[in-house]
Amino acid sequence: MTDYILGIDIGGTNTKYGLVDRKGNVVNEGAFATHAHEKIEIFLKELKKHVLPKLEGKSVKGVGIGAPNANYFDGTIKQAANIVWGDDVPLKKLIEDLLGLPAVLTNDANAAAMGEMKFGGAQGMKNFVVFTLGTGLGSGLVVDGKVVYGHSGFAGEIGHVSVNPDGRYCGCGRRGCLETYVSATGIKKTVFKMMADYTRPSVLRDVSYNAMSAEMITNAAKDHDYIAIKAFEYTGQIFGQKLADTVVHSSPEAIFLFGGLVNAGDYLMDPATYYMEKFMFKPFKKSVKLVPSSLMDRNAAVLGAAALGWEEIDKDKVIA
Incomplete structure (x- = not known):
């Protein structure tokens, strides 16, 4: 069975997601409104509704998340200008608890760099x-x-x-x-x-x-x-x-x-x-x-978030 990472890109307007294998193939893609100016519980409810059915029957090893003002070290979103869920949102833990999968989080531009390195023009x-x-x-x-x-x-x-x-x-x-x-x-x-x-x-x-x-x-x-x-x-x-x-x-x-x-x-x-x-x-x-970027015509945001997840797995450790 093919292994996947769930890539999630959280934007101020929309959130995109998809399952990405090691070669950068994306399946079960989708998107929904982020509800960035409402309570985070609304976002989590939408995430669960849209994503959980897409995981059924798939071997999903973890979750990679790209988001504005996301901190890789502590798994929080800190004072994002366009996402008003609070000053320090423990998003990594919230998503782990919601989906029952280990997760890793970084800001969207770092995720883009990971995607370029693993699947794009920066390979090698x-x-x-x-x-x-x-x-x-x-x-x-x-x-x-x-x-x-x-x-x-x-x-x-x-x-x-x-x-x-x-x-x-x-x-x-x-x-x-x-x-x-x-x-x-x-x-x-x-x-x-x-x-x-x-x-x-x-x-x-x-x-x-x-x-x-x-x-x-x-x-x-x-x-x-x-x-x-x-x-x-x-x-x-x-x-x-x-x-x-x-x-x-x-x-x-x-x-x-x-x-x-x-x-x-x-x-x-x-x-x-x-x-x-x-x-x-x-x-x-x-x-x-x-x-x-060589990923301009692909779902680069989701690829980048998933690349982060694969990177953590390749470090021979549980996703941090």
Whole structure:
């Protein structure tokens, strides 16, 4: 009988799940509303209703969970901005008790890094970085074949390095964080900056802030919209500078980009690559590949969460 890990990706809006074997094949996939702004008991009830029937008749060895602000060391979600279940939610234990399976938990970007290493373009690599460019900006660092957690369990939060200490307000309470510029939310703000700075016509001028999406901006850029292209250039410039800094810290072989913004292709990749090389410390120039994740067209979030579970099993121990 094939062995599986149950991969669970918890987002602010939806939770995805699936059973993943050692080769990255996914079966019994599904999704449901996270109920992030209600009591956690509602989430657990939905999880049980959707997932338990999918486990019947399967050899499931454990559960891997990716979630915002999740701490690998103590199995809690700590003060997640978009999930208001409490300041310190013991999610690992709650899910173990609910499903009767051992579980392991980490933040969603670290899970993405695990997925890239086990099932994606980083197979065989020991040093790389993954950036998830969604509503915010997440990042996972792998050094010597291991995800970097640091002392507290929250190492690698590159989305909250400072671009400008007097810059845009961030949901974390600080100003000028990288994710306020390089994310779906950030590029929306940049578009409105560009529309104020330039008089050129744009299809985006007729779209309200709340109605605008990163997908709209991407489609406008592909239709040669000047404002959209300038927004991606500005985003890529800021991102490229911080990518150069990231290389100095960890000396990766490659940097993988995942998320909706990556669908812009060269409109984002070209300026990001140019400015990364421009600001790169000389010993590292031309030594790091900047590439889209190879899991973009797959259920990467579930694969990443499951990869975490398989990693724990491969350590020859019960999932911690």
